[in-house]
Amino acid sequence: MKTLKARLGRAFVGVALLAGATTAAAPVADAATPPLQAIVPVPVSVRAVTGSDHTLTTNTKIYTQAGSAQAKAVGDYLAGIFRASTGFPLPVSDAPSGTPADGISLLLSGADSRVGDQGYQLNSTSASVVLRATTAQGLFGGVQTLRQLLPGKIESPTVQQGPWTIPGADILDYPRFGYRGAMLDVARHFHPVATVKRYIDQLAQYKINNLHLHLADDQGWRIQIDSWPRLTTYGGSTQVGGGAGGYYTKAQYTEIVNYAASRFITVIPEIDMPGHTNAALASYAELNCNNTAPPLRTDTAVGYSSLCISKEITYTFVNDVIREVAALTPGPYFHLGGDEAQATSDADYRTFMNRVLPMVATAGKQVVGWHEIGKATLPATATPQFWGTTTSSTEVTNAVARGSKVILSPANKAYLDMKYNSSTPIGLSWAGYIEVQDAYNWNPGAYLSGVPESAVRGVESPLWTETVVTPANIDYLAFPRLPAHAELGWSPWSTHDWNTFRVRLGAQAPRWQAQGLDYYKSSQVPWETGSGNPGTCSLPAWDRASVYTGGATVSHNGHKWTAQWWTQGEEPGAGGQWGVWRDNGTC
Secondary structure (H helix, E strand, C coil), X not given: CCCCHHHCCCCCCCCCCCCCCCCCCCCECCCCCCHHHCCCCCCCEXXXXXXXXXXXXXXXXXXXXXXXXXXXXXHHHHHHHHHHHHCCCCCEEECCCCCCCCEEEEECCCCCXXXXXXXXXXXXXXXXXXXXXXXXXXXXXXXXXXXXXXXHHHHCCCCCCXXXXXXXXXXXXXXXXXXXXXXXXXXXXXXXXXXXHHHHHHHHCCCCCEEEEEEEECCEECECCCCCCHHHHCCCCCXXXXXXXXXXXXXXXXXXXXXXXXXXXXXXXXXXXXXXXXHHHHHXXXXXXXXXXXXXXXXXXXXXXCCCCCCHHHHHHHHHHHHHHHHHCCCCEEECCCCCCCCCCHHHHHXXXXXXXXXXXXXCCEEEEEHHHHHCCCCCCCEEEECCCCCCCHHHHHHHHCCCCEEECCHHHHCCCECCCCCCCCCECCCCCCCHHHHHXXXXXHCCCCCCHHHEEEEEEEEXXXXXXXXXXXXXXXXXXXXXXXXXXXXXXXXXXXXXXXXXXXXXXXXXXXXXXXXXXXXXXXXXXXXXXXXXXXXXXXXXXXXXXXXXXXXXXXXXXXXXXXXXXXXXXXXXHHCCEEEEEEC
């Protein structure tokens, strides 16, 4: 399960703890950040146009590219969000010819050529807002930025009081990497369709365009396979901790795939093999070398299971699974897992992969696998996914030398199931603690030795679910770190700056509150409350250049702070539980 949990023994997986606990009071922003300085991911170019603010009214209309059903669908999506919070009718109709003179227009013509197939340009004036792209996917990405130009309460499911003002601006934007992904493990704890759809909506608003679903592991099999029905009826009947488990019927899986597609997100199914297969081995005795089915497992150990490499029935089974899942999945990728196969010798591993890799190609898909898959001879179209905690990998560099590109998911930077700190109530810590700054401060284009940026397909944020039971648990571990990873995947490296990012991230809080998203209130981020200035401190403001000794008091981000020992340059609230500053609450 890509976590080296064999070192850990059993992980705590009992009743989910309250997700809102933190180790220190979260700092509060002094005032609301201007919308053009609060966009996540930060665009390539933003230019404010003073005196050109555009206000939505009850008469506002949404126009979409005439004759384009996909552009119309993006317009309907935008109208659905804005109608709920504004109460305005916001009719959607074909755009007239020429430059629109009013309303919000979503057009597939006239875009700067630099936007490519995922970017957009947005121009807002007092008369109109015009969003241009070359594809509907680009329009959809631009809509996510447009949402962030309005107050956070635009995300509310109930009617709110305006005004609804979009600042005058010219924005040009396109992604650094074409692949920006998130992985949700539904094998350790099963998560129903509604929860997955909710996560898809959260991913979409930060321009994530791939959802990797981890559908099978030792603790559960979660996708219906007609030719091997006991995989779900028996292998899917439990989960970590011994709960009821569950699985997706083919119709339910298709529902997830189609919903993701409506948000321009590609679903990538993972069936892990030859290890992480105890649920399958328990379901069918003939898949075991000794023809004896092991019991179902609900613990979190890893590395003990393996399909029987020498039996032909194994390859019949694998081919059936790949064929049936691929037929349900219109995207180009199939993920074979391939990690932590300690119960399989290297020779057997290569034998297995040499048989299985062509099956994926026959099913019309390109192979993705955790980086250990690089032990086999991969085609250039295959994508190893790096999950290690070092900055080098022989398997990856060998694959890159053969023409492959890599997805980066270093566990000590990108794993959303790692705890924020020692007091985090859920999550694991085998790869270390990952606070928001840790999640943000690494460069995917220069992370692995021997892997240039040109060989990086993109970034993915895995969320393993040994301790993740509810949608609130997902919220707490994914936010605010997922938007940090989204910015690494989308924004140019030249814009990378922790101090400006943390302010933009803090400005997302009113939006998340309106959406009912139960995020972790990191003490590293100045969170906006949506209620204006939290108060003015009479204490002197913290100064980065000043030297402070123990007992010194300052004000910062609307809070009072006391130094616990000598410090210079360490910002109050940025050091989490180990910071020099003690938070004495709001002013």
